[in-house]
Amino acid sequence: xxxxxxxxVKMKIGQLWENFGLLFLFVVVVxxxxxxxxxxxxxxxFANNFRFSSLIGIGxxxxxxxxxxxxxxxxxxxxxxxxxxxxxxxxxKIGGIGGVLSTIAIASFLGFVNGVFIAKLKxxxxxxxxxxxxxxxxxxxxxxxxxxxxxxxxxxxxxxxxKVYGIPFxxxxxxxxxxxxxxxxxxxxxxxxxxxxxTNKRAAMLSGINVDNVKIIIFTLLGFFIGVxxxxxxxxxxxxxxxxxxxxxxxxxxxxxxxxGTSLKGGNGSIGGAFIAAMILTYFKNGLGLLQVSSxxxxxxxxxxLILAVxxxxxxxxxxxxxxx
Numbered sequence: 001x002x003x004x005x006x007x008x009v010k011m012k013i014g015q016l017w018e019n020f021g022l023l024f025l026f027v028v029v030v031x032x033x034x035x036x037x038x039x040x041x042x043x044x045x046f047a048n049n050f051r052f053s054s055l056i057g058i059g060x061x062x063x064x065x066x067x068x069x070x071x072x073x074x075x076x077x078x079x080x081x082x083x084x085x086x087x088x089x090x091x092x093k094i095g096g097i098g099g100v101l102s103t104i105a106i107a108s109f110l111g112f113v114n115g116v117f118i119a120k121l122k123x124x125x126x127x128x129x130x131x132x133x134x135x136x137x138x139x140x141x142x143x144x145x146x147x148x149x150x151x152x153x154x155x156x157x158x159x160x161x162x163k164v165y166g167i168p169f170x171x172x173x174x175x176x177x178x179x180x181x182x183x184x185x186x187x188x189x190x191x192x193x194x195x196x197x198x199t200n201k202r203a204a205m206l207s208g209i210n211v212d213n214v215k216i217i218i219f220t221l222l223g224f225f226i227g228v229x230x231x232x233x234x235x236x237x238x239x240x241x242x243x244x245x246x247x248x249x250x251x252x253x254x255x256x257x258x259x260x261g262t263s264l265k266g267g268n269g270s271i272g273g274a275f276i277a278a279m280i281l282t283y284f285k286n287g288l289g290l291l292q293v294s295s296x297x298x299x300x301x302x303x304x305x306l307i308l309a310v311x312x313x314x315x316x317x318x319x320x321x322x323x324x325x
Contacts, residue, residue, distance in 0.1 A: 033287030057278035062222030070266030077246035078136035084240035096155030104227035111223020115216035140242035160235025198266025259309035
């Protein structure tokens with residue numbers, strides 16, 4: 001009798017954390033930094049951070065799909081830089097709209113290439129994307145001769161800095177991306193395929209799912225979202241720098257996805273959780289910056305958050321009586 005009650009209490013705690021844990025963490029971060037820094041609690045700072053959260057948040061969508069399927073991609077930071085410099089350099093020839101569309105298309109193609117290597121050639125995702133991390137970054141340097149590409153096109157800059165009825169356009173883009181991703185994951189057969197593959201790849205194959213094709217589509221979608229994030233990021237900066245753009249980006253995105261509740265073993269994941277986690281990371285880093293904490297210590301803090309995120313996921317799944325991450 002005691003064991004049954006204890007199990008119910010554990011499951012209740014696990015469900016509470018699953019439903020409200022991230023919101024609780026976000027509130028804690030906001031309260032702490034609001035006390036420590038008066039600048040942090042200003043409306044301007046809050047609004048800016050919400051806009052900046054789109055930089056991590058958009059990339060976290062594709063990475064959520066990827067990790068839920070049992071894979072990951074550590075080349076996205078270099079991919080972000082490469083497609084930004086290529087797309088922005090095409091603006092004088094094809095215009096801002098053409099440059100944006102080209103950037104997203106090129107990123108999708110690069111994601112497709114990663115997917116083919118992993119799914120068809122059976123090269124492990126870690127090896128493939130580690131190699132591409134260096135390839136994409138080197139190509140960005142070669143393409144620009146290590147020279148930043150400055151952006152002056154109004155449409156491109158509007159993607160990251162414009163507003164529609166007072167709402168940052170980057171936030172609108174992020175919301176559209178998240179709504180589309182949620183519908184794709186929870187309301188379509190493709191979403192069920194992702195969950196099935198991440199849960200049990202062999203069982204998914206035996207049930208008739210073309211695992212290879214699904215994986216290729218997942219990496220292509222990841223590339224698509226990285227392309228969108230690349231445009232927004234470079235628009236915020238006003239330039240595309242082959243060396244500085246995307247440095248540590250994959251680390252931040254994976255941290256947001258794991259903190260958002262996605263299991264590193266695949267099968268379980270949360271699009272909404274990734275969105276809240278992206279905001280937590282953005283506000284947390286902003287708070288440290290306002291307190292003039294060294295960037296090196298900020299990297300240490302984000303690294304500890306990643307370890308904490310994995311630990312919290314393990315505890316949550318244990319309390320819910322599910323397979324541990």
